[in-house]
Amino acid sequence: MTAFDVRPVTEDERRSTFDLLSRSLHGNRVGDEPWARFGSSWPAAHKFGAFDGDTPIGVASSFDTEIAVPGGGVVPVAAVDGVGVRADRTRRGVLSAMMAVQLAGFAARGVSLAVLHASEPTIYGRFGYGSAALGKTVQLPRPAARLHERVPAGGDVRMLTPEEAVKEIPGLYQRIGLRRPGMIGRPEVWWPTAHERHVDRDGDHTVVVHSGPDGDDGFAVYKTVEQRSLAAPDEGAVLKVRDLHTTGPVARAALWRFLLSVDLVSAVHARHRPVDEPLAPMLTDHRHARTLAVEDDLWLRPVDVAAALGARTYRAADPVVLAVADRTLPANTGRYEVGPDGTRRTDAAPDLTLDVDTLGMLYLGQWSATALADAGRIEVHDPAAAARADELITTVTAPWCGTLF
Ligand SMILES: CC(C)(COP(=O)(O)OP(=O)(O)OC[C@H]1O[C@@H](n2cnc3c(N)ncnc32)[C@H](O)[C@@H]1OP(=O)(O)O)[C@@H](O)C(=O)NCCC(=O)NCCS
Known part of the structure; x- marks a missing residue:
């Protein structure tokens, strides 16, 4: 020992x-x-x-x-x-x-x-973290993947020098804002490592910014990785997208249009994109938006269950009573009524019983209570309650973090 x-x-x-x-x-x-x-x-x-x-x-x-x-x-x-x-x-x-x-x-x-973010998905569940937001890995072949004629053209895309990127991107990320459940702020302490990875170490990433009618409204950070070899002399590079954030769909379309236009590239590859980013309908051929993987992205742990449940809102449905068990932080163990008018501790009989890591999975709206009950992660006492919990808790927009840390 x-x-x-x-x-x-x-x-x-x-x-x-x-x-x-x-x-x-x-x-x-x-x-x-x-x-x-x-x-x-x-x-x-x-x-x-x-x-x-x-x-x-x-x-x-x-x-x-x-x-x-x-x-x-x-x-x-x-x-x-x-x-x-x-x-x-x-x-x-x-x-x-x-x-x-x-x-x-x-x-x-x-x-x-x-x-x-977990290096391996088996590590953190025991400490009360649940897989709360997924991310998808997509690959678009070039030059086959083309944007549909209806996709907006957007404005200008310009390339930054490393010095400009270090100066401009933190402020731009902040202006873009936390637009989806799961997105996190990038405090000062976060940026030096990101700059080191992207632009300082070898300066081997490229940073581009999109400007719309109201100024800069999106950016992408990418790196091209050569694939050519003796065995594949005609293979183009793979363009790997590391970071892409925009205020909205026009800037997003313009940045994808740009990424798909870079010469001598045989594929554009992006990991940890939002699962509902509508790349397939943006293309003339849906099949060119190939999803290579959907993986756990952000893990979430309610540390103070009452405060966490009270921090988000719920859609319209009759309340449900959740019985939450937390071995590591036992003060959280108890029953919580969750409804459109708020949440509170209660002594009422539970509709659903779950561990705190499973509550972490529900929290951002990625997973439905029905799916987690089907998977055996939620014990159902009232058969109608899982569907009611779905109406209350799931979100229209998929959660997404989009920041590596
Ligand atoms: C992951 C890591 C931090 C675990 O540290 P550790 O000190 O070995 O963990 P513990 O001894 O406290 O293990 C606690 C439990 O988790 C299990 N566990 C720990 N790491 C695990 C892993 N990688 N896969 C599966 N189970 C694991 C242990 O078997 C143990 O289970 P038990 O309670 O049933 O006996 C360590 O293996 C490590 O540093 N790995 C490489 C770096 C890394 O992956 N860091 C995490 C970044 S997100």
Whole structure:
């Protein structure tokens, strides 16, 4: 058994814990120059380390930001962004201990929601996180994929220099706003790593901005990856879209039109796009919007169930009573009435019983209660209640995060 303590990371331990994280994700130790550029993305604040003596063997980090929830509200959220355990100390409870301390910290600070992206989908359910928003991977062949004549032409698309991108994109993302449930704010601490990945390190990504009648209203970040080889001498590059956000459909169409127009490219590939982004109907041939995968994107944990349920709105239907079980944060265990007029704790008999991670799956509207009941994740006491919960909780627009952290 490994003896270890979990405690906050100090200022002096920032770099060693970052290296630990990087190595656990099979990355490199960070050099002095890149650290000088993006080390500010790894502050000591909100980081817990597991230490064997003075040596870090695990780290769990988070930053505070905001998330859009169904109904248009934007509420504070803790975004869990750096979790790793040294490979020779895994499966000994290090992550479990760090998660317990981190969640207790969120609860003590009054954080009602926590979110993360999972490297593997089997890790976080036990800590109360549920797969709350999906993302799709699409590939469009070039030059076959063409936009339908009805798709708006949009305005001008211009390419930024790396320096312009660093200056302009954070403000543009903020102006675009959190337009879908699941989208999160990108605080200052988020950007240095993104700039490092996209434009600083090798300057190997391209950033383009669309301008409409009211000015800049969308951007895309992409990279072209050469596919040509001796075996495939005529193969064009694959254009990989890393980030694409717009205020609306015209800017989105213009950016996709641009991406599909780049020469010497045989396919445009984009991961983690909204599952309901209407790419197929935007094309003359639906089949050219190939969905290669639909994966879990954002995981969500209601930290304070009453506050979390009260932060979003519900559509019109008779209320349902949810009995929620939470082993890690037992204060959440209880019954909650959810209806169009609000939510409250109740002693009434439950209609549906579920674990807190399953509530996380329902929260942004991605999954219906009926589907989760069919999957065995919700126990149904009143047969009509699952359909009622669907009317209340599901959303018209699919949730989507669109920010990697
Ligand atoms: C994922 C990781 C942090 C888990 O840390 P850990 O200290 O081994 O986790 P714990 O020992 O606390 O495991 C708790 C439970 O989760 C299970 N578990 C942990 N990691 C798992 C994994 N990758 N797949 C399946 N189950 C896993 C353990 O078996 C254990 O189950 P049990 O409670 O039934 O015994 C660690 O394996 C790691 O650093 N992996 C590489 C980096 C990474 O993927 N980080 C996550 C980024 S989102």
